[in-house]
Amino acid sequence: MGVIRGLGVYRQGRRIDGIDVVDGDLPGTPGLAEAVQKMADIAREEEESFAWIGLSQPTIEEIELMGQMFGLEHLYLEDSLNPHQPTKLDPQTDYDFIVMKILTYLDSTSDVETGQISVFIGEWFIVTIRLGPLGELGTVRQALEAKPKLLAHGPATVLHAIMDRLVDRYIEVADEINTDIESLEGEIFSPRPSDPESVYRLKRENLELRRAAVPLSRVAEELSKVGPSSFQKVFGPLFGDVRDHLLRVRESAETNDNLLMALLMASTARQDLMQNSDMRKISAWVAIAAVPTMIAGVYGMNFEHMPELSSTLGYPAVLLLMLTVCTSMYIAFKRSGWL
Structure with missing residues (x-):
């Protein structure tokens, strides 16, 4: 041009x-x-x-x-x-x-x-x-x-x-x-x-x-x-x-x-609120996952004198306990709005 x-x-x-x-x-x-x-x-x-x-x-x-x-x-x-x-x-x-x-x-x-x-x-x-x-x-x-x-x-x-x-x-x-x-x-x-x-x-x-x-x-x-x-x-x-x-x-x-x-x-x-919401969800799932981890850790210490180890109902009882506690925690977090 x-x-x-x-x-x-x-x-x-x-x-x-x-x-x-x-x-x-x-x-x-x-x-x-x-x-x-x-x-x-x-x-x-x-x-x-x-x-x-x-x-x-x-x-x-x-x-x-x-x-x-x-x-x-x-x-x-x-x-x-x-x-x-x-x-x-x-x-x-x-x-x-x-x-x-x-x-x-x-x-x-x-x-x-x-x-x-x-x-x-x-x-x-x-x-x-x-x-x-x-x-x-x-x-x-x-x-x-x-x-x-x-x-x-x-x-x-x-x-x-x-x-x-x-x-x-x-x-x-x-x-x-x-x-x-x-x-x-x-x-x-x-x-x-x-x-x-x-x-x-x-x-x-x-x-x-x-x-x-x-x-x-x-x-x-x-x-x-x-x-x-x-x-x-x-x-x-x-x-x-x-x-x-x-x-x-x-x-x-x-x-x-x-x-x-x-x-x-x-x-x-809004970004801050969403980040806080995400952090609550992460914290809730970490808390739920900590329960079975803790219980499994106790029974993974290989002590000889643990009554549950000799019981035929010990294994399913521990699994039921894990499931019950985790379910209860999930319901509680859900009601509180964390999940």
Whole structure:
């Protein structure tokens, strides 16, 4: 897959003729770097125009080339290639740098997979850098290009659409985790409860959701309050809606965390009870087995003066005694719940 996943220059919400969406490598694909530079020049010089560049898994050389074209700082370019960057918003003079996490739920393993997308957004450009296989934005571009009136508001429209798509994924992940918790509740309170490891695994997946949603809600809060009044009139409610969705995801994640903690305590308690029950059963059978062992040990000492040895009823009498005592002990343990 090429590093350039999509590019275009938009004027008044419509892509300019002659600038095609391409799929290639920088600087490997002939003429691609020149095309990107041309788009940057057009977007910078013409009013009501902006460039939208989408990158996937770029190298440091390719990132530095984009930095030269759009005037991006080297420090933030390096941050965009670090998959462990926290979600954040760093406002600069000419642009803002935003890092967001991409989440998806894997049905096959019930795991939450994490990716990352970084966004450089200025008045006349928006550059997205995606790390990992998640978060394909082709459908976002297509949906926005079908709404030129909305896209005419500039790069902020693209940023909102990307955040909205990510939050939709967060909601899907939260719903799947809720479903897993409900299933886990049934397993834990079944006659043979599941191992606590399954609770720990779900807590880890829920933590991934919280780490993504909580800081992004703060980013959405900041974006809903910045900019001139004309910007606020259009995008204040939009980013506020994203923030509200993120707050619901955050509350869901916190509720899930509390439920999982309660399930962990219940699972551990049930495991302890089952282990105690097993120990009682073992102790009861050991006690029952000790009786015939003791009696056989007494008669196995080979003393000469033991009256029972000369009696014809001695052997069956001893066997009957063993059976009677063991049966009595079994009945007693059974009534007490040890067996």
